[in-house]
Amino acid sequence: MKKLAVTLIVATVLVITGTSAASKTINETDTELCETLKYALINSLREPIDKAINEIYKDDQEAPEGLSWASFQTEILKIRQLDGIGGTYEITFKVNPYYRAHITYGEDKVVVNSDGELIGYKHLKTYPKVHFN
Template identity: 70%
Template sequence: MKKTAMILMLAIFLVSFNTPAYAETINEADTELCDTLKYALINSLREPVDQAIADIYKDDEDAPEGLTWDSYDTEILKIKQLYGVGGAYEITLKVYPYYRAHISYGEDVIVVNADGEVIDYEHLKTYPSVDFD
């Protein structure tokens, strides 16, 4: 009887001090969580997008030097899941390359996979270059 009472008291003691742990996502960014995830995804694809922009404008003689792009000005058009949950993904982005103080030079659609490889790209529009001389 003493053994059973001791086990019961030990069980009550252990259960009473069991503090549940609640997990909560902590967002330490200046944007809502959804926007933060969007920008994180876009920024993780910076190298392949840079490569695609260089390829798109390499033969454009009028293209200004130093074309770049920003994640906040990039749209995610589509995320295609290829092989089911946890499989490969293709991300389609609409990118607006610019030069100098955010002077737009074009619009491009770039398709990359989640591994950071350029799958396809399409140049949509070129804006006239502004000369400041």
């Protein structure tokens, strides 16, 4: 009986003083985790966003050559869950295409799903083109 009591006491002490096995996310970036995840999501969907920008401006005779966009200037407007937790999501972005040294040319809404498919897009605004000598 004494052996059982000692064994239980030792086991209880070990359980109480034992180290936790909980894991912690390591963020090795210059931004907070939430911002890091935002940029990772945006960059992972770069291809369909590029496709939308090309489609939006392909017939614009005034559009500068080499329009680009930056993830740090892109807003996530909405994330809609389509198929339940862990399923497909539909993400709506506001993208500001630019030329040269980040001179904004337009504002567009782009909808992409989490599988990397372009769902739709809408041109919202065109800014006047800056002419250089």
